[in-house]
Amino acid sequence: MTNDNLNKLLVFCVLFCAQKTSIVHGAQALETKVALLLHAEPENPKCFAEGMSDLTCFWEEDEERTGSADQYSFIYTYQNENSSECSITALPAAGGKRLYFCRLSQTQLFVPLDIRVFRDDLLIHNRSLFIELVFLLDPPANLTLTSTGTQGQLKASWLPPSLKYMGDSMMYEVSYAMAGSHIGKVEEVQASSELILRGLQSGTKYKVRIRVKLDGISYSGYWSAWTDPVLMETMPGDLDPLIVSLSLIISLVLTLLSLLVLMSHRRFLLKKIWPIIPTPESKFQGLFKVYGGDFQEWLGHSTGGLWLRPAYFYSEEFPAPLEVLSEVSLGPALPSSALPPKASEALGEEDEDEKLKRVDSALEGWRETPQEHWPMDQLRAIHQHPAPWTQSSLLESHDAYVTLNAQNHSGEELLDDILEETLPLQVLFASGRTSSESRSDLGSFQQSSGLGRLSSQSSFEYPNHTWPPKGPGYTYMAVADSGVSMDYSPMSSSKIDDIGKGVIYTNEYKNEIPAHRRPIGTPIPFAF
C-alpha cells in the first residue's frame, strides 16, 4: 500500500513538474509572441493561431483604463453562424499596463470571423479576420549545423513545426553571419527542412539562426521568433593551388632578378666587403716570395723581369752608379769648405758592368727632350775633346755637375754628407740667371738616405776643370742648374756617343731624413 501511494505520489510529482516546466516554457513563448505581435500587428485585438484548432486574441490597456477582466466581453461570430463569447483573462504587463487574453480552442478556418470587444457594453475593438491567415508558429526546433565536406559550406538542418496539412506551405528564413559580426546574409527556403549555405569563408566560425512563416497561398501569418543562434566553424581552407603556384613563380623571378643584380655588381660589392689590399708583388716578381723582401738580393738575382717592363723603371728607386758632373763657374768667393769633398770610389768593375748592363737595357724607351740636349751636348764635347774646362767652353749658366758613385763607404759621415749635399749645392749655385722652365722628365733629384753605395763627386774637386773619366761603363747624371731649377740628365760614359740610343734611366730619390741611421748594406725599404 505504502509503495503504491508512493508511486502515485512520485508519478504525480513528475507530471506536475513536467507540466510546470512546460507551463514555464509556454509562458516564455507566449511572452515572446505577445511582444512580436505588439510590434507587428496594428489592429486590435491582436490574434494569432499557433496550431490547427486554436486562436489567441489579446489587447493592451493603459494603466488608467485598466479594470478587472469582468468589465470586458469578447464576442466572436463565424460567417452564417451565431455569435459566441470568449472568457477573458488579465495579465500584468510592463509599464503598469495590462493584457487581456481570449483563447479559443476550437476554430473554423477558411471562413471570415468577426470579433467584437466590449468594455462595459462599450465597443472598443472590432475586427474581421481569417484564422488561417494569422498563424504565428513556434520557431523551428533542433537547428543543427554540419559540414558538407566541401570548403566554404555549411549544412543547416532543422525540425519543422509539427502542423498537419501545412508542411508544404511553410517557408523559412535562414540568417547567417560570421561570429562577432553584425552584418549577415539571409536566405529563404520553402517547404524544406535543410539548407546548404555556400560561399562561406574557410576556417571561420559562423552564427546561424532560422525562423518560419507560412507561405501565404493557403495559409499565412507572421514571422516566428528567431531560434537561438548556433555556432559552427567552417572547414579550414586549403591553399588555393593557383595562388601557391603564382607565388612560387613570383618568388623565383624575384630571386633570379636579385641574383642578376648581385652578379652584375659583384666587383663593386666585393670591393666594399673585401677590399683588395694592394701589394707590390706583381711588379717585383719573386721579391717577397723568394727573397723575403730583400731588395738588394732581388736586384742581384732577378734579370728577366726588369727588362720586360722598362716603363716602370722611372718610378722605381734602383740604386745605380751615378756620376753627376758639376761645374763651378762662380768666383773664388765660393767657400771651398761649403762643398765637402767627396771621396769617390769606384765600384768593382764587375758591379759596374752588371749594373750598366741593367741600366742600358732598361732605358730603351727613354727619350730625350729637346731641353736636355744642351747639357749633353756640352758633355759630349767634353768627352770627345777632353780639354781642361774653361769657362767659355762650359755653359754660361752656373752649372754644377755632381758625380754620385755607389760605394762601400762605412761610416755615418757619408750619410750625413749625402744628406747635406743638397744644401751646399744650392748655396753654391745661387745665381740670378733665369732659367728655362724645362722640366726634365727624368724626375726630380731626390736623395735617398739609404743609398750608401753612392758617392758624389763634385767638379769643385778638380779646380783645373779636369774631369778624370771614370773609365768605361760608368753611368752618370748631368745636373744642370739654372739657378732656379736643376736639370738632371743621365749619361753613360761608355756610350756617350750613343746618348740618344743609350739606355739610361733615372731614379727617384727621396730626400727623406730617416729617424735612425741605417747601416750600409741593409735592405732598403721602398715606399710606393
Place this chain on the structure above:
Amino acid sequence: SKSELDFITHLIEKPSYWLEWWAGRGLPSPVRPICDPRVLDRFIMEARDTETALRGCKAGCGVTGTFVVPLTNVDFVVWETKDTEEQALEVQSGMSLFGQALGAVRESVSRVAVQILIDNNKSNIHSLGQVLRSLHIQDLPLPPAPAVGDLVTRKVSSLSELLHVHTNFLRGKVRLLLTNAPACQQNST
C-alpha cells in the same frame, strides 16, 4: 512517360486544354496521380487575382441575382472525422456549384476583360476535376444532386462575394482534400 508529362504540363500552363480534352479528343487519361501542390496553388492565386481585379467593379460589373455557393469553413477536428469520400463529395459538389454560378455570371457580363477572367476561372474548375479524377476520387455528375442539401450551401448576391467564397473554398476544403488524398500519401513520404 512523355504523354503523362505533356498532360501535366498542359494542365498547369494551359487550362483551356482541359476543355478540348473534355470534348473527347482522344487523349489518354492520366494514370499517375497529380500530387504537386503547386497545381492547386496556381488555381488559388488566379482566383484571388480575379477577386482582387473585380472588387472595384462598379455596380457589381452588371451582375445581378443570387448564387448558391458552398460553405467554406473547415473545422479540422470535424474534418478529420470525415472519411475521404465524404470530403470528396463536399469538394465536388462545391466545385459544381461554383461552375454553375460562374456560368450564369458569364452570360450576364458584357465587358470583355471580365469575361476573360471568368472564363479562366471556369477552366480552372474543370482542371481541378481532372486532378481529382487522377487521385481516384469519383466524379459527381453535373448538376449536383439535390441530396447534398442546404446545410453546406448559402446564397450570395454579388460577384465579388461569389469570387471571394470561391477563393476560400479552394484554399480550404479543396486543398485539404488534395494534399491528404490517399493516392498522394505514398509519394509524399
